[in-house]
Every structure is written in C-alpha cells, then in structure tokens.
Amino acid sequence: MSKQIIKTLVVDDEPLARRGLRARLERHDDVEVIAECQNGLEAVSTISQLRPDLVFLDIQMPGLNGFQVIHKLRELNQPIPVIVFVTAYDSYAIKAFDVHALDYLLKPADDERLKSALDKVRDYLTTAHQDEQSKKLVSLVAELTGDDCEEILRKLANGEAVETNPYPDVLAIKDGSEVTRVNVQDIQWIDAAGDYMCVHALDGMHIMRKTMKELEQELNPQWFVRVHRSAIANIRFVKKLVSHISGEYHLILQNDTELKVSRSHRDKVKAAMKM
Structure with a gap:
C-alpha cells in the first residue's frame, strides 16, 4: 500500500529559514512541498487555492502574523489544514503549545524534532484527531488579541489570563x-x-x-x-x-x-x- 503524500506549505518571511526547512522536509518521501510563502497574506491566498494538508507557519511575520493567518482563514470560511507553528521563541513557547496540544518547531529546526512533528501529523491525517486539532487551534487563536505574539506566548506558558476580545461578534x-x-x-x-x-x-x-x-x-x-x-x-x-x-x-x-x-x-x- 502506497504512502499518503502530505501536500505541504512552508510559510516564513526569512528566505534562509524557508530553504533550510524545505531541504529537511524533502528527505521524507511522503512529504511534498507544493509551495513557499514569504508573508501571511500570501499564505492565506495560497492555502485557499492549493488546499495543502500541512502548513509550517511562522508566528512572527510582517503584515499578518501566524495567529492572524488562522483568523483570516476562518473569516473566509476556508478549511484549516494541520498547522505546525514555527517560532524563534524558546521554553515558554514549548510549554504554551504543549498545553494546547498544538505542535511547533523551534528555529532552526533539528531533524529529530522535525521527524517527531511529522509523525504527529501523519497520525492526525490518518485518524479522527484532525478535527480535534483544528478545533483546538481555532480555540487558541480565538483567545488571542493584538499583535504581540511573544507576550501572548509568555502569558500562555505561565498560565496567565489572555485578554479575550471585548468587542461583540x-x-x-x-x-x-x-x-x-x-x-x-x-x-x-x-x-x-x-x-x-x-x-x-x-x-x-x-x-x-x-x-x-x-x-x-x-x-x-x-x-x-x-x-x-x-x-x-x-x-x-x-x-x-x-x-x-x-x-x-x-x-x-x-x-x-x-x-x-x-x-x-x-x-x-x-x-x-x-x-
């Protein structure tokens, strides 16, 4: 039985980071990098058009940050692929994403951590966990306000309250x-x-x-x-x-x-x- 090919998108405003992650991903024969994006707006458009299975999404980007990309996809009623956040932040980012059952990669991504993330993705794509992951991701993003991603992650990691949107929907x-x-x-x-x-x-x-x-x-x-x-x-x-x-x-x-x-x-x- 042939492996499921995981159509993958890499989103990062740093060309070297995109190139490095792509090179590592290409060592996995069931991963196909179908496109790269250099900012959040481009990511929203590409995700809507190409419908990737998996997106490696940088958090801190000009224009739309990683959280806002998810917001925008929801506004456009687009299906949300499996998201692996990519971040330059350290221990508190790890804690934050562990708490919310989301995966992440720290820059620069090492091979073992990438393999672990991909194993988790394969599990999501072959079980009913994908809907659960998507709901948790949307729930996390719905809690977040403002553009200061570092402060948001710090609060999540330390168990502090994150301000919810005070404005009506x-x-x-x-x-x-x-x-x-x-x-x-x-x-x-x-x-x-x-x-x-x-x-x-x-x-x-x-x-x-x-x-x-x-x-x-x-x-x-x-x-x-x-x-x-x-x-x-x-x-x-x-x-x-x-x-x-x-x-x-x-x-x-x-x-x-x-x-x-x-x-x-x-x-x-x-x-x-x-x-």
Whole structure:
C-alpha cells in the first residue's frame, strides 16, 4: 500500500529559514512541498487555492502574523489544514503549545524534532484527531488579541489570563418589532444619515438608531477605523487608498464604494492600513 503524500506549505518571511526547512522536509518521501510563502497574506491566498494538508507557519511575520493567518482563514470560511507553528521563541513557547496540544518547531529546526512533528501529523491525517486539532487551534487563536505574539506566548506558558476580545461578534439591529443579527465581520462600512446609521454589510444595508461615537466604541479598532466625521470603514474590505491632486484621500472598498478620508482622520487611516 502506497504512502499518503502530505501536500505541504512552508510559510516564513526569512528566505534562509524557508530553504533550510524545505531541504529537511524533502528527505521524507511522503512529504511534498507544493509551495513557499514569504508573508501571511500570501499564505492565506495560497492555502485557499492549493488546499495543502500541512502548513509550517511562522508566528512572527510582517503584515499578518501566524495567529492572524488562522483568523483570516476562518473569516473566509476556508478549511484549516494541520498547522505546525514555527517560532524563534524558546521554553515558554514549548510549554504554551504543549498545553494546547498544538505542535511547533523551534528555529532552526533539528531533524529529530522535525521527524517527531511529522509523525504527529501523519497520525492526525490518518485518524479522527484532525478535527480535534483544528478545533483546538481555532480555540487558541480565538483567545488571542493584538499583535504581540511573544507576550501572548509568555502569558500562555505561565498560565496567565489572555485578554479575550471585548468587542461583540454580532450587532443586534432593532427595526420596530424585529431584531436583525448582523455579523460584525461582514460589515463593510457605516455612514450616517441624520439621526440614523446605515450599516452596509454583505447581506445588504441595515438602519439603526445610534450615534457614530457609540458605534465606534462598540467596534474593534483593529479592523474598524473612522475615516470621516460621518463614516467608519472595515479595513478588511479596503482595496486601496488613493490620493488625489487636490490633496484629498479616498478609500476604495472591494465593491468599489469610495469613501472620502477627512484630513483629521488621515493619519489614523494610514496607520490602520500599515502604510
């Protein structure tokens, strides 16, 4: 009976680290490295397109870190492959991942540790453990907020509490006797219309009676940024920021909606887009 070929993706922003890990993986005849990615955004796209069985995912990367890659895959409703985190952190990282039953490799990966990780992966892929691993991974990532991966790992290892997301996942919008639940992650932008807010989501527009300031306080500032006195945008739906000769800036959303960025909010918008 032939071995199952494990389609594998290597994600790391360091070319030497990718090359070294790939060389070690190629010594295992049931592992096929189908692609390499140099950042988190590229990883999300490649995982969605190629559907690898296994991903060696660096934690600390510019743009999207390893935790945020998992978040993004969940937002896109993409199946999550078996994940082996790769980290430069030491003892507390080991403890953290042991506690959460996730595997990891310390940089630089040695052959024995890699073999052990691959044996664990083979077990996941040939038993019902894969669903369990995926659930634990999602559970871990769901607990994490912010970008400071090192601090998150330190807290996990020391048994300290990790702050959970204080912002709601759903907005309850009341319209007369009806209440509509709108997933916050599906909100593209919000603009004001007199005393009402127009909430533009993937399933259409919803009207709610609330002030812009109240809404701004309810929404996670990691994703929602005030672009104008009367508009808030979800950065995840922004396609580009355009500057005009007049000096004005406009955000272009993925559905081609154009939102003017006021001068007083320009720096905050640029910071949110990591410019």
